Amino acid sequence: MIALINGLLIYKSINYIIVETNGVGYQIYVPLTTFYELPDTHQHITLHIHTHVRQDAISLFGFISGEVKNMFELMITVSGIGPRLALNILSGISPEELIRAVSHGNLDRLVSIPGVGKKTAERMILELKDKVVKLSTYEALYDGDGNIKVYDSIIDDVLSALINLGYKNQRAREVLDKIINESSETLTLDTLLKKALKVLAG
Structure with a gap:
């Protein structure tokens, strides 16, 4: 495979x-x-x-990440959800939001995804509610309006990458904290890493 x-x-x-x-x-x-x-x-x-x-x-x-792949493979275990529908679902909602919707039983959010009807949404909640807890590692930092700035897992991955490139832990953390505090957008792994490298190289 x-x-x-x-x-x-x-x-x-x-x-x-x-x-x-x-x-x-x-x-x-x-x-x-x-x-x-x-x-x-x-x-x-x-x-x-x-x-x-x-x-x-x-x-x-x-x-793009192993986390999204894991969610996809979890989705196709649900009765009536094949690979194409699972792909469609992940096109309409992030894994983080999907985990929250399933774990909180948010039927309205699930049926708002194109291709997902009420019965499919109910099966997702029933069959995945206990399973998504194992994937629920998406703790996040929020801004004052409740918008997600960056996920903790992304911070950890970028910090690890910077340390592997030879930067000191403390200096890397200081740079990441500064970027996150000043950012007005949700930061992806790629964006955060590029911004950090630019600051560290300057």
Whole structure:
């Protein structure tokens, strides 16, 4: 089974992308949340892959992070939810918000996702409520208006990356704290890392 692909992004559309590695082009289906984080074509990317095998086809589904992949694989355990619907759901809601909606039994939020009816939403709550607790590691920092600024898991990942690059723990933490405090937008891992490297290099 293919679990991870690192290669050159040679084509992208909202329907699928093609990543070339070792002379082979792989057609990969991605949720919109991953699509919007993709770089321009002819740049290298790494995607976490779920390989879906049927009698008549093998399909690859790609995700920008292992957390999103884990949520996808959890979604397809629900009765009536196949890979395409799971991909559609993750295009309409972030894993963090999905975890909150399921764990709190927020039926209205779930049925607001295109393709999800009341019965499907009810099955999601019934079958996933206990399971999503294990994935609920998305503690976050909020601004004064209650908007998410950055997830703790992202801060940890960026801090680890900076330390691996040779920066001191204390200095890296100071830079990250400053960026987060001054930011008026939700920070992704890529954005936070780039901002931190820019400050540290300056």
